[in-house]
Amino acid sequence: xxxxxxxxxxxxxxxxxxxxxxxxxxxxxxxxxxxxxxxxxxxxxxxxxxxxxxxxxxxxxxxxxxxxxxxxxxxxxxxxxxxxxxxxxxxxxxxxxxxxxxxxxxxxxxxxxxxxxxxxxxxxxxxxxxxxxxxxxxxxxxxxxxxxxxxxxxxxxxxxxxxxxxxxxxxxxxxxxxxxxxxxxxxxxxxxxxxxxxxxxxxxxxxxxxxxxxxx
Amino acid sequence: xxxxxxxxxxxxxxxxxxxxxxxxxxxxxxxxxxxxxxxxxxxxxxxxxxxxxxxxxxxxxxxxxxxxxxxxxxxxxxxxxxxxxxxxxxxxxxxxxxxxxxxxxxxxxxxxxxxxxxxxxxxxxxxxxxxxxxxxxxxxxxxxxxxxxxxxxxxxxxxxxxxxxxxxxxxxxxxxxxxxxxxxxxxxxxxxxxxxxxxxxxxxxxxxxxxxxxxxxxxxxxxxxxxxxxxxxxxxxxxxxxxxxxxxxxxxxxxxxxxxxxxxxxxxxxxxxxxxxxxxxxxxxxxxxxxxxxxxxxxxxxxxxxxxxxxxxxxxxxxxxxxxxxxxxxxxxxxxxxxxxxxxxxxxxxxxxxxxxxxxxxxxxxxxxxxxxxxxxxxxxxxxxxxxxxxxxxxxxxxxxxxxxxxxxxxxxxxxxxxxxxxxxxxxxxxxxxxxxxxxxxxxxxxxxxxxxxxxxxxxxxxxxxxxxxxxxxxxxxxxxxxxxxxxxxxxxxxxxxxxxxxxxxxxxxxxxxxxxxxxxxxxxxxxxxxxxxxxxxxxxxxxxxxxxxxxxxxxxxxxxxxxxxxxxxxxxxxxxxxxxxxxxxxxxxxxxxxxxxxxxxxxxxxxxxxxxxxxxxxxxxxxxxxxxxxxxxxxxxxxxxxxxx
Numbered sequence: 001x002x003x004x005x006x007x008x009x010x011x012x013x014x015x016x017x018x019x020x021x022x023x024x025x026x027x028x029x030x031x032x033x034x035x036x037x038x039x040x041x042x043x044x045x046x047x048x049x050x051x052x053x054x055x056x057x058x059x060x061x062x063x064x065x066x067x068x069x070x071x072x073x074x075x076x077x078x079x080x081x082x083x084x085x086x087x088x089x090x091x092x093x094x095x096x097x098x099x100x101x102x103x104x105x106x107x108x109x110x111x112x113x114x115x116x117x118x119x120x121x122x123x124x125x126x127x128x129x130x131x132x133x134x135x136x137x138x139x140x141x142x143x144x145x146x147x148x149x150x151x152x153x154x155x156x157x158x159x160x161x162x163x164x165x166x167x168x169x170x171x172x173x174x175x176x177x178x179x180x181x182x183x184x185x186x187x188x189x190x191x192x193x194x195x196x197x198x199x200x201x202x203x204x205x206x207x208x209x210x211x212x213x214x215x216x
Numbered sequence: 217x218x219x220x221x222x223x224x225x226x227x228x229x230x231x232x233x234x235x236x237x238x239x240x241x242x243x244x245x246x247x248x249x250x251x252x253x254x255x256x257x258x259x260x261x262x263x264x265x266x267x268x269x270x271x272x273x274x275x276x277x278x279x280x281x282x283x284x285x286x287x288x289x290x291x292x293x294x295x296x297x298x299x300x301x302x303x304x305x306x307x308x309x310x311x312x313x314x315x316x317x318x319x320x321x322x323x324x325x326x327x328x329x330x331x332x333x334x335x336x337x338x339x340x341x342x343x344x345x346x347x348x349x350x351x352x353x354x355x356x357x358x359x360x361x362x363x364x365x366x367x368x369x370x371x372x373x374x375x376x377x378x379x380x381x382x383x384x385x386x387x388x389x390x391x392x393x394x395x396x397x398x399x400x401x402x403x404x405x406x407x408x409x410x411x412x413x414x415x416x417x418x419x420x421x422x423x424x425x426x427x428x429x430x431x432x433x434x435x436x437x438x439x440x441x442x443x444x445x446x447x448x449x450x451x452x453x454x455x456x457x458x459x460x461x462x463x464x465x466x467x468x469x470x471x472x473x474x475x476x477x478x479x480x481x482x483x484x485x486x487x488x489x490x491x492x493x494x495x496x497x498x499x500x501x502x503x504x505x506x507x508x509x510x511x512x513x514x515x516x517x518x519x520x521x522x523x524x525x526x527x528x529x530x531x532x533x534x535x536x537x538x539x540x541x542x543x544x545x546x547x548x549x550x551x552x553x554x555x556x557x558x559x560x561x562x563x564x565x566x567x568x569x570x571x572x573x574x575x576x577x578x579x580x581x582x583x584x585x586x587x588x589x590x591x592x593x594x595x596x597x598x599x600x601x602x603x604x605x606x607x608x609x610x611x612x613x614x615x616x617x618x619x620x621x622x623x624x625x626x627x628x629x630x631x632x633x634x635x636x637x638x639x640x641x642x643x644x645x646x647x648x649x650x651x652x653x654x655x656x657x658x659x660x661x662x663x664x665x666x667x668x669x670x671x672x673x674x675x676x677x678x679x680x681x682x683x684x685x686x687x688x689x690x691x692x693x694x695x696x697x698x699x700x701x702x703x704x705x706x707x708x709x710x711x712x713x714x715x716x717x718x719x720x721x722x723x724x725x726x727x728x729x730x731x732x733x734x735x736x737x738x739x740x741x742x743x744x745x746x747x748x749x750x751x752x753x754x755x756x757x758x759x760x761x762x763x764x765x766x767x768x769x770x771x772x773x774x775x776x777x778x779x780x781x782x783x784x785x786x787x788x789x790x791x792x793x794x795x796x797x798x799x800x801x802x803x804x805x806x807x808x809x810x811x812x813x814x815x816x817x818x819x820x821x822x823x824x825x826x827x828x829x830x831x832x833x834x835x836x837x838x839x840x841x842x843x844x845x846x847x848x849x850x851x852x853x854x855x856x857x858x859x860x861x862x
Binding site: 003020047048051054056058060077079080081084086087088089091111112113114115135139141144146148150179 | 599600601603604605606607608609610611612618619621622627
């Protein structure tokens with residue numbers, strides 16, 4: 001039995017609509033004072049009421065590589081869980097698809113788990129540090145939807161683990177995301193219906209990144 | 217003398233700059249002439265306003281409006297500064313003329329008459345308001361009174377009927393079960409395990425209705441008492457005393473009582489029996505909440521048993537066992553060990569039979585609990601998936617699979633991750649282990665009972681897993697514990713035993729009980745000899761030799777004899793001990809003395825000193841020697857043979 005190579009398996013998985021490579025995303029924010037209400041609501045709406053919400057404390061680093069052919073640099077995000085023994089996760093996010101009919105933001109997304117030496121490897125390849133931040137918060141799930149309520153914390157360069165790092169703002173960012181293979185049509189509708197249930201506490205909507213201005 | 221300073225007050229006299237030339241000179245706007253200022257002031261007079269206060273208000277708003285008006289005025293200036301004044305005076309003159317004309321016509325009383333207006337005072341009299349308010353309040357009072365009347369009626373009815381309210385019952389029902397209201401007003405409930413992670417196809421919906429119609433039916437059916445519904449409950453002694461205001465209708469296939477019977481059978485006789493029954497688990501709230509709680513619990517139990525049995529049957533068909541499992545009707549037969557079968561059957565009785573026999577006394581709680589727990593574990597795994605860490609990782613893969621990438625797991629490791637043990641395999645393993653454990657206990661107990669000389673003490677571990685137990689066996693001779701003790705540990709698994717001896721030997725035994733028995737007997741054998749060796753040292757006897765496997769005599773199925781050769785402190789006596797263990801422990805003791813008594817010098821061997829070569833060994837009637845145990849007897853023997861040196 002011929003064992004296919006990794007590249008063949010990957011293309012087979014993508015073509016058979018088996019590999020999840022599209023991220024559907026809705027984002028919103030809520031003030032610190034109101035986040036407790038949101039947590040109670042989410043606890044009631046989401047799966048597994050008996051286990052308390054799962055906390056996470058992650059450090060995300062975005063590395064970029066200048067490409068000779070295109071003006072846009074290639075961005076790769078590396079995320080690690082602080083205080084827990086878990087492999088690093090590397091993520092590639094493509095440009096969002098311009099489709100006004102879809103209720104959510106859709107962009108191509110590839111996730112991969114990697115060993116601890118990934119940052120050194122990337123910097124040897126020529127990637128440079130673009131930005132980094134710490135995200136700390138709670139995670140919920142409902143079916144295949146993942147809801148994160150996180151606080152973004154600025155990092156003083158050189159002091160990633162310092163607990164006195166201050167948050168960027170007095171609010172939490174709420175994200176509702178689904179990673180699914182291409183060809184699944186009702187993901188957006190499902191997400192939109194769930195987002196309706198969280199109004200008016202938090203308005204989850206698709207953010208048009210181009211309108212945000214001159215962010216890199 | 218006043219130090220007064222002359223202060224001159226003057227206006228700034230600064231004029232507005234009209235234009236600044238290129239060389240820096242400023243052209244001022246000439247100040248307005250007197251006629252211009254008069255014209256400006258006159259234009260601001262508003263002839264429609266007469267009182268002083270209005271004028272003051274106008275001044276403030278005029279200052280704000282002046283900027284807007286300036287533009288307008290700029291255009292009008294080209295006309296004539298007094299134009300506005302002229303127009304206002306003209307309008308005022310027109311109005312005065314009209315007024316004088318009207319007054320002169322009215323004075324004539326021929327064409328126009330002036331009549332005084334009737335004073336109508338307030339538009340609404342206070343009395344009308346009072347009447348309207350009174351009417352509104354009486355309507356509100358009517359609504360409240362009718363509501364209070366209804367409540368009072370219901371309350372008195374409740375007290376007289378002694379039946380709790382439908383709504384209170386519904387509240388209690390809702391506290392324990394999931395209910396929802398459907399569009400046509402009916403209340404539907406769900407008693408399945410779907411929210412707990414079950415994927416069973418059978419639906420567990422039940423309907424909740426008011427019980428009045430049911431009670432009325434019963435009342436009508438009974439010709440004796442057709443009047444009050446409350447007395448119908450006291451008619452039949454069989455019915456439960458507390459009738460409630462609501463009734464639950466469970467689907468037909470879930471009615472009745474069900475349980476799963478697990479029997480281990482050996483050649484048509486029951487070895488151990490277990491019944492899986494969810495009743496008696498959890499707090500008993502049946503007494504407080506009425507009949508429906510019991511019927512719902514029974515229905516849920518039936519559903520659980522059906523799901524469990526369906527899962528087991530499916531697995532029994534799919535699994536490939538060396539002796540295939542048999543599924544007949546509502547019974548599954550699986551082979552644990554040769555001649556020993558595990559029979560799992562689903563017993564569902566739809567008629568409530570009070571004469572049903574109580575569960576068999578030989579109840580194996582472990583198997584009952586295990587089956588229940590195994591299915592619940594499946595449910596739990598279906599609903600609780602591990603969360604991804606860090607948060608951007610994909611939802612879904614287990615922790616092991618997440619590590620598979622970075623740790624470079626190969627195909628085999630990945631395939632191993634997907635293999636899980638089914639419920640049937642697990643319960644078979646547990647049943648096999650229970651059986652092995654019982655058998656091992658039986659062997660050890662009978663050996664301990666039969667063999668009295670060294671005592672066999674077995675300590676079973678209190679903590680064990682469903683598929684493995686450990687027992688530590690100490691073989692000691694009573695009174696000689698300090699001299700020597702043989703210990704070994706036996707791990708009892710599902711189909712085999714593993715024995716670890718003190719000297720490091722590891723032996724794997726199969727499920728045959730005879731093997732364990734033989735092992736213990738061999739250990740007893742070596743225990744006796746080793747204790748004898750130690751005892752001899754205490755008694756100052758010299759151990760000349762000892763051996764665990766002699767290799768003499770006829771071939772035995774159970775190893776060989778072990779032996780020991782001892783010499784007294786004076787070296788004038790020797791003891792030889794031989795122990796066999798086929799089929800019981802068999803001890804032979806021989807003694808010899810040196811110098812030999814029966815040496816007579818002969819022409820071939822003339823010298824006397826040849827008598828010092830040891831004499832023949834004579835057997836001792838060991839069973840006649842005084843002593844409680846082998847070691848005790850040996851001690852006495854050695855003591856008696858030790859002679860004082862002369």
